[in-house]
Amino acid sequence: MKSIFEKLIAIFSRKPKPRIKKVLICVGHSRMGDKGAVSRGNVSEWAYNQYVAEKLREKLTERSISSTVISETPFKGYHKSCSYLSEQSWGYDCVIELHFNSHTATANGFEYLYCAGSEKGKKLAESFRKIHSEVVPGQKDRGVKAISQGGRGYRFLSKTKPPAAICEPFFGSNAKEWVLYEGMESELAQIYCDALVDYLA
Ligand SMILES: [Zn+2]
Numbered sequence: 001m002k003s004i005f006e007k008l009i010a011i012f013s014r015k016p017k018p019r020i021k022k023v024l025i026c027v028g029h030s031r032m033g034d035k036g037a038v039s040r041g042n043v044s045e046w047a048y049n050q051y052v053a054e055k056l057r058e059k060l061t062e063r064s065i066s067s068t069v070i071s072e073t074p075f076k077g078y079h080k081s082c083s084y085l086s087e088q089s090w091g092y093d094c095v096i097e098l099h100f101n102s103h104t105a106t107a108n109g110f111e112y113l114y115c116a117g118s119e120k121g122k123k124l125a126e127s128f129r130k131i132h133s134e135v136v137p138g139q140k141d142r143g144v145k146a147i148s149q150g151g152r153g154y155r156f157l158s159k160t161k162p163p164a165a166i167c168e169p170f171f172g173s174n175a176k177e178w179v180l181y182e183g184m185e186s187e188l189a190q191i192y193c194d195a196l197v198d199y200l201a
Pocket residue numbers: 028029036037045098099100
């Protein structure tokens with residue numbers, strides 16, 4: 001029989017179990033009355049990314065990473081919506097917001113945004129850019145972009161507590177890119193999943 005001393009030694013020499021990592025997945029344009037840009041195939045950013053978000057959640061679960069999807073915020077205004085997401089983001093290891101770009105018919109490529117000055121945000125965005133460029137080498141790599149005050153998505157990136165990134169994987173306004181990504185929600189979610197696994201390792 002083990003002595004109390006031996007039992008205590010056994011208890012204190014146990015390795016702590018690794019903490020389960022948590023990702024907050026925000027679908028862009030989740031405010032009331034906002035659906036974002038509409039693709040050449042007539043699909044809104046919100047509709048497309050809601051599906052990507054669900055697929056991503058499933059894939060993260062398979063990799064033992066916990067995640068929550070927010071696809072609706074109970075506000076109309078951007079500022080209130082960002083404050084709400086900020087409150088929701090406590091306790092997560094990182095937060096991402098899913099979008100797609102829209103500009104001219106020929107603008108193309110993928111880019112990942114982070115808050116200027118956030119080293120961890122930069123690392124997160126870089127992880128997405130790296131995996132994306134490896135999986136889709138034929139697509140233009142627009143790089144990671146530091147967003148400063150007044151820039152696109154700045155409030156979301158700066159108000160949420162954990163390191164944050166905004167995903168802009170293609171231009172929905174470009175017919176070629178839309179054809180490439182239409183129906184590829186699961187494959188895109190796989191890129192995001194691998195990037196998050198990489199970042200959280
Ligand atoms: Zn958007």
